[in-house]
Amino acid sequence: MDKFDQYKRLLRLGIAGIEIFIETLFFVYVWDEVYRELRVTMFLNKGNWMMIGFYVLYLIVFVYLYGGTKYAYYKKGQLILSQTLGTIIANALMYIQIIMVVGRFPFPTIWPMLVMSAADLVVIMLINQLSGGIFKKMFPPKRLLLICDMAYKENLIRKLSGRKDLYTVTRCVSAAEPLVKLQQEVQDCDAMMLYGLEEQKRNDLVKFCYEKSIRIYVAPEISDLLLRGADRVHSFDTPFLLLRNSGISFEQRVMKRAMDVIISGCMLLVASPFMLLTALAIKMEDHGPALFKQERVTLNGRKFYIYKFRSMIVDAEKNGAQFSSKNDSRITKVGKFIRATRLDELPQLLNILKGDMSIVGPRPERQQYIDEFCKETPEFIYRLKVKAGLTGYAQIYGKYNTTPLDKLKLDLMYIESYSVLLDMKLIFLTLKIMFTKESTEGVDEGQNHA
Known part of the structure; x- marks a missing residue:
């Protein structure tokens, strides 16, 4: 373990605390x-402290919610975006409280x-510039031993190469090697990453790393994610896990439906002017229909028609269904904009009100x-245990071109740890991905999506 690793969390909290204090x-x-x-x-001292307390609370909640404290984990741009969104929402909520106290709206x-928000942004950028240098010096990239099914090697190396600030892959070893050799290989590395190993070998390596206090990254299997939502049963002195x-x-489901109706109704009222402008822009570009509908599948395999603003040419699928690729020539000029800003998704609020x-x-x-994905991964059907959504775990933590298996794992993480609070968190996090270009990347040419 790096000599500074034990102080990383304290340093993160300290820097975040300085930012919030300023x-x-x-x-x-x-x-x-x-x-x-x-x-x-006029407020007495207690009233003034109450207002200050509310502001600090809003900052802590929303900066933490958006991951604004994850120094040396998020890239600098992601950190600045996270902290800026958290600060703006805190300032907006505080402004609403100030309006109630001042009694004037909205000017002056x-x-x-x-x-104040502009000054906050300057502070955020300065602190991130300084903290980036500190973390880079104190926490260099970890020397990583990658043990994987060699069929996935290229894809994993590509992903890890995008985070050279966190990882340096020193060696890549086949998962087919004997357990003893794999245990020896890790001796010269800071951490081990496992992907696609046979279950017994993976479990033995996990125990070995636990005993030796070696950092280990493990790609979960489907069964691991199902166990995540299990309840502990202590009916007698042998512990069991209950999976319903x-x-x-x-x-x-009742609470989720009530929240869907209230939120989608309010969002339709707020979004209606933007929806009207979007429809007019699409119509003016090529005189085609503003909306298109397409059959999709929801809870328990029930089919319904999803509504979206049309972002492609009218006959985009005349040669059959296909994924959108990078630089797809079928996407219109207006379509590129509404996809980047997620405006094409707004008509799905009607699907939510309808209950689809x-x-x-x-x-x-x-x-x-x-049907295609289930041939490769039969468990893909598990996603239909809950109703389809406008946003979700896989949309926030994945990308458009994330593989079906990884999307399934992300969705199972959501299903097996569901709560109303998790839904609220994901709704707020959706605001963040609206500013993240990578989440809308198309499928690479030649990518085996299934």
Whole structure:
């Protein structure tokens, strides 16, 4: 273990704490000096501390929610985006509280908060510039031993090469090698990564690394993810895990449906002007229909028609269904914009109101693709244990071109750890991926998507 590794979390919290402290000082100045004369009633000290306390709470919750404390884990650009989104939402909520206190809306009260937000952004960029150098010096990339099924080697190396700030693959060893040799190989590395190993060999390596205190990254199998949602049973002195294997419970389904109706209804009211403008732009470009519908599959295999704004030419699939690729010539100019901004997804709010979809859940696939994916991965059908969603775990933590197996694993992580709070977290995180270009990347030419 690197000599500084034990201090990494404390350093992350310390830097995040400094950032929050500086932003709080900005708010204290704005609240006490700028808004003092605008208040309807003067606050006593307890009232002022209450406002400051609320602001600190909002900053901590939303900066943490968006991963703004994950220094040396996210790239610098991702960190700045995470902290900026968290700060903007905290400032927006605080502005709503200030309006209630000041009694004026929206001008001139908004200008101090806008200036404060700009100052916050400067602080965020400066702190990330300084902290990036500190973490790079204290926590160099880990020397990684990759043990994998050699059929997946190229894909894994490609992914790891995108995070040279975290990992340096020193050796790649076939998972077919004897256990003794694999145990010897790890001696000269900082960490081991396992992918596609036979179950017994993987379990033995995990135990070996635990005994030797060796850091290990393990790609979970389907059964691992199913066990994740198990309940502990202590009916007697032999511990058991209970897997109900029924998706989410009845009570959770009722609460989820209520949340879907309320949120989708409110979002339709707010989004209606943008939807009208989007429809007009599509119509003006090529005079084709603004909407298109397509059969998809949801809970328990039920079929429905999904609605989206058309982002491709009218006859995009005249030669049959196919995935969108990078630089796809079928995508229109307006289509590129509405895909990048996710505006093409807005009509699915109607599907949610109808009950075909949920706000959060696995993305609905076409029956043709489900049949193809199930030939390679029969467990792909497990995604239908819950209703399809507008956003979800796989959409937030994966990409458009993420392989079906990895999408399945991400969706199972969601299903087996479902809660209303998780849904709320994923809804907020969806705002972040709207600013992340990589999440909409098309399938690479020649990529074996299935």
